[in-house]
Amino acid sequence: MIIYIFNNYFPDNSGFAKRCKMEIDVLSKMDDIIILCRKNKAKETPFYKSPFKKIFIERFNNNNRLMERPRAYKHVFYEVSRNIGLIVAIAKKLNAVLSSIKKIVEINKNIKIYAVSSPLTVPLVVFLIGKMHRVSLEVLEFHDLEPELAKHIKKIDDKSIVMRIEYFLEKFLCNVYHKTVVTSDSQAKRIINRTKIESNRMCVIPNTVVNSYLSKSKNKDIRNKYGIEKNDFLIGYVSTFYYDYTVLGMAKVLHCIPKLLPIIPSLKIILVGDGDGLSQLKQIVNELGLDKNVIFTGKVKNVSEILKIIDVALIPWEKDEMTLTILPIKLFEYMKAKKPVVGPNFGEIKSAIEAGKFGILYDSMNDLINKIIVLNKSRKLRSDLGNAAYRVYKTKYKNGDYSKKLTNFLN
Numbered sequence: 001m002i003i004y005i006f007n008n009y010f011p012d013n014s015g016f017a018k019r020c021k022m023e024i025d026v027l028s029k030m031d032d033i034i035i036l037c038r039k040n041k042a043k044e045t046p047f048y049k050s051p052f053k054k055i056f057i058e059r060f061n062n063n064n065r066l067m068e069r070p071r072a073y074k075h076v077f078y079e080v081s082r083n084i085g086l087i088v089a090i091a092k093k094l095n096a097v098l099s100s101i102k103k104i105v106e107i108n109k110n111i112k113i114y115a116v117s118s119p120l121t122v123p124l125v126v127f128l129i130g131k132m133h134r135v136s137l138e139v140l141e142f143h144d145l146e147p148e149l150a151k152h153i154k155k156i157d158d159k160s161i162v163m164r165i166e167y168f169l170e171k172f173l174c175n176v177y178h179k180t181v182v183t184s185d186s187q188a189k190r191i192i193n194r195t196k197i198e199s200n201r202m203c204v205i206p207n208t209v210v211n212s213y214l215s216k217s218k219n220k221d222i223r224n225k226y227g228i229e230k231n232d233f234l235i236g237y238v239s240t241f242y243y244d245y246t247v248l249g250m251a252k253v254l255h256c257i258p259k260l261l262p263i264i265p266s267l268k269i270i271l272v273g274d275g276d277g278l279s280q281l282k283q284i285v286n287e288l289g290l291d292k293n294v295i296f297t298g299k300v301k302n303v304s305e306i307l308k309i310i311d312v313a314l315i316p317w318e319k320d321e322m323t324l325t326i327l328p329i330k331l332f333e334y335m336k337a338k339k340p341v342v343g344p345n346f347g348e349i350k351s352a353i354e355a356g357k358f359g360i361l362y363d364s365m366n367d368l369i370n371k372i373i374v375l376n377k378s379r380k381l382r383s384d385l386g387n388a389a390y391r392v393y394k395t396k397y398k399n400g401d402y403s404k405k406l407t408n409f410l411n
Contacts, residue, residue, distance in 0.1 A: 001101060002033040004093065005126055006116035007086065009040040010057065011048060014240060015329040016143060019207055020116065023141075025050045026403045027114065030410065034058060034101070036093060062086055087125045094126060094335055098133040111331035112138040115177070120169045127176055139410070140177035146170060147194075152245060152291035152322040161379045170388070173193040179409065183207050184348045186325045203409040208397045209332040218307050220240055226270065226295050228309065233266045233376050236310035237341075238303055238330045241275030245323050249316035249344075252365050254284045257293060260369060264376050267293060269314075272306055274299040297357055311382060312375050315343040316368070323347055335393035337352075340385035342371055356396070358389035 008016050016178050020037075027033050028050040035048060039059035048055045062085050088176070101111060115123040115137075121393050123140050130137050147166040150156065156163060174180050175197040180202050188193055188204050191197070228234060239246045260267055271281065271294065278296060286293045300306065307313070313334035317323045324347040331352065334341050341359030343349040353359040360375070362368040375382055 001110055002027050002031050002112050002114055003031055003036055003094075003097065003101075003115075003135075004114045005036040005090070005122065007038055007090075007118050007122050010035060011039040011045075012040075013299070013303075015207075016118070018209070018329055019046060019143060022208065022402060023114075023406065024048070024055065024284075025052070026406050027410075028052045028055055029255060029403075030238075031112075034097065035059065036090075038062065039263055054188060058093060060089040062089040083119065083121045084406055085119055086119075086385065089162045090122065090125050091129055094129045095132075098129065098135065102133065104206050111135040113138040114141070115116055116141045116143065117146060117173070118143060120166065120173065123173050123177065127173065130141060135179045139179045139181055140173055141181040142191070143183060144322070145182075145190060148190075148321045148325060149243075152243060153319055167194060179203065181205055181406075181409075184325055184327045185351075190325065203405070205402060205406050206397060207329045207332060208402050209329065209336050209393075222305055222309055226297065228268060228270075228295070232268045233264055233312075234339060235267070235269045235312045235314050235372070236272065236307060236312045237269065237314045237316065238272040238307075239275075240273050241271075241277035241281065243277070244276070244320075245317050245320065247277035247280055249318045250281060251284055253314070253316045253368065254281065254288065254290065254294065256288055256365055256369055258288060262295070263373055268295060268377075269293065270295040270297060270306065271308065272297045272300060272303060277300070303333055304337060307333060307339060310337075310339060312372065313337070313339040313341050315341065315349060317349070318342050319344065319346050327352060332393060332397055335389040335397070338386040338390040340375060341389060342368065342375070356388065356392035358385055358392050360385070 004027060006020050008014065008020065010017055024033065024035060029052045033055050035055055035057045037057065037059055048057055048059060065170065078392055080222040098111070110407065113126055113135060115126045117123050117140060127137060147163060147170060150162060150166050154162065171194060174191060174197050178201070180191065180197065182191060182204055183206060188202050192199055192202055237250060241247055257267065282296065285291060297306065315331065327348040331341065331349065335358065341353060343353055343359055343361060343364050345361035352362055353361055360371045362371050
């Protein structure tokens with residue numbers, strides 16, 4: 001029996017939940033599983049049906065709304081309140097679930113915990129309750145590295161007491177859980193170096209894309225919905241617009257649009273996703289008078305519908321400790337949709353694009369403008385890069401390989 005615990009709504013269309021769904025599907029083939037996640041609405045489905053079995057969902061109720069508010073994280077009282085509420089909610093629900101399961105499962109060691117860290121207080125409280133019930137702390141997973149995230153949000157250095165706590169918790173938890181899973185090679189190297197855990201206890205499972213929902217919408221329907229003409233040159237960016245790295249780079253791109261419009265009059269940018277950072281981007285669009293050139297979709301159920309109609313897929317990230325280690329799900333959504341990718345010339349994105357030769361890297365905003373102009377002029381180049389992206393996705397990042405690697409590691 002596996003208990004899979006994470007601090008997110010489920011089912012959900014966020015990248016975080018998509019990643020968790022893939023793992024839950026794999027785990028459900030291996031063993032019985034219960035999902036413990038965050039409560040969203042008053043009425044939610046009590047189970048999830050994976051390709052292999054029906055999985056019951058237990059939800060903890062935290063009064064704090066699940067919304068990333070990076071600016072608020074800088075305030076001590078907000079952080080303390082947020083984490084205490086999360087700890088209490090998870091502790092109550094996990095304790096109740098374990099107490100109930102142990103009446104059915106004869107041997108406690110047959111109960112295994114799989115905890116996803118976001119934030120580190122999640123695996124910490126799971127460790128405490130798990131130890132109390134004497135169950136196996138099987139897997140600790142990181143989607144993002146918490147110390148890097150703290151640096152990104154709070155703009156603090158390693159000497160800060162906050163950073164010292166982050167590093168301590170990271171090392172402690174990696175050593176008390178049997179195995180650790182991360183999403184990129186650079187994350188693995190950093191954690192092994194900081195925590196000194198053995199490399200055979202670490203596994204890199206890259207992000208990928210779950211099978212897309214079957215779309216009944218036609219390209220014409222989507223174009224009409226968002227006011228996109230057939231001859232528009234459409235650049236797409238999919239994101240959750242919460243953190244600075246998802247917003248600041250895009251803000252710079254928007255400031256470049258007035259320079260591009262005389263060269264590419266048909267240029268439009270479509271921003272797919274939701275988050276507090278959108279207000280900043282919308283303000284820039286209004287100030288520059290770009291309302292006819294920038295489209296905000298908000299949160300959508302099926303990203304693939306929009307990706308079908310874009311010409312170029314963009315990842316406009318600024319370089320910092322955080323972005324150097326991330327290989328985002330959006331990259332694989334772009335690749336599966338056969339779209340040429342334009343991304344920053346650093347980190348995991350650089351490594352992936354250079355290895356597969358399915359996109360173009362840029363070094364500065366001026367360089368980005370030039371690369372967009374080149375792609376606009378050559379439909380063949382866009383097609384060649386898009387087809388290369390799909391080939392790399394099919395050969396290197398398909399779901400079957402993902403499942404096999406995770407299964408072998410856990411067994």
